Amino acid sequence: MEPSEKLIGNQKVLTVSQLTDIISEMLYNGIGLVYVQGEISNYKLHSSGHRYFTLKDNGAQINCVLWRSKFVGFELKDGMNVVVAGPITVYATRGQYQIDCEEIYLIGTGNLYLKFEALKKKLMAEGLFDEQYKKPLPEFPLNIGIATSPTGAAIQDMITTIRRRNPLCTIYFRETLVQGNEAKFDIVQAIKDLNQFPLDLMIVGRGGGSLEDLWAFNEEEVARAIFSSRIPVISAVGHETDFTIADFVADKRAATPTAAAEIATPITIQQLEIDVNSMLGQLEDVVVSSVRNFKELVHDIFLSYKFRKIEDKVLFARQNLDELDERLSNSMTRKYSMLFDNVDAIAKHLVSLYPLNPLKKGFAILKYRDSIISNAVSLSKFKKIEVYRAEESAGVKIEWVKTRVID
Secondary structure, three states: OHHHOOOOOOOOOOOHHHHHHHHHHHHHHHHHHEEEEEEEEEEEOOOOOOEEEEEEEEOOOOEEEOOOOOOOOOOOOOOOEEEEEEEEEEOOOOEEEEEOEEEEEOOOOHHHHHHHHHHHHHHHHOOOOOOOHHOOOOOOEEEEEEOOOOHHHHHHHHHHHHHHOOOOOOOEEOOOOOOOOOOHHHHHHHHHHHHOOOOOOEEEEOOOOOOOOOOOHHHHHHHHHHHOOOEEEEEEEEEOOOHHHHHHOOEEEEHHHHHHHHHOOOOOOHHHHHHHHHHHHHHHHHHHHHHHHHHHHHHHHOOOOOOOOHHHHHHHHHHHHHHHHHHHHHHHHHHHHHHHHHHHOOOOOHHHHOOOHHHHHHOOOOOOOEEEEEOOOOHHHOOOEEOOOOOOOOEEEOOOOOOOOOO
């Protein structure tokens, strides 16, 4: 008789496989499709493409599997709070039950992940992430714009890094909201404002935070503003592991704000000096080598039989060559001196062009709601303005306006 036909007393004897089949059928027919909420842990993406994880709460846990043929629209991660839907099955090899996930729904912050993925796919389809649209960054920028919050370590780190690496660079800082419902509108306006200046590039970003804190940089309006900027944009949002839509659209993504400042200044002033000295050294080597080769050529000619009788003329030529060598060396020395003087003069001139220097002489800038009031606009249009001086600023109430005629 087969093992399944054996009896002990009146009880049929089953194989393990038969028992497992019975349990599986009972679970499928008795419970059917279930919807279970819990937190993902022990997530593993197998090389086969199947995904395995544990769904747990404070009191229990259950194994789950999501076959590679199933698509849920987002990437699973440990710590996600989800609802899984599917039948309960038995994994016969280990004799354990599990949920074969047919659908997975994010809850809570999971909605943001869905929104992120949907916008990412939309903009990718439109080509906003394509490399062909990425603008190249200059090697030695002299004007850099920064759009970020005036508080926190991010702005200080960027300014310190840029000034250390390239003290000739002028920084245009646009105070910007980077968190909250109004942040996306201010970021868009900041990008537009910085595009009005003769900048070589701009950095847009903020320090680290939660997904909700960084969400302004996942807004479609911000993405399109970055894409439309005529000035190259470096995105510097959060920490190295944080990725936002702004990172994909920007011309360059930086892992941190400090890294963005380093990317923005690839050649330091020290490296520039080294490169100039190296090029001058190479030029000198070429000149010296050419003179040496020419002298050797003349020497070879001098020793030849044909010119043996004109030794006096050759000696005179060699004397002239030595004088030419000395004059050339003196000329090169003067040229080097003039070149360094010109570089020094240009550096001083660039520093003198710093737009805020006039404030140190007693001048002031008049602004209304973060916008500079031009000379063509009458002060009578405002009730209150802001006065910015070198070391302080003040809110001033307009009490009267008198037109002055300047001869």
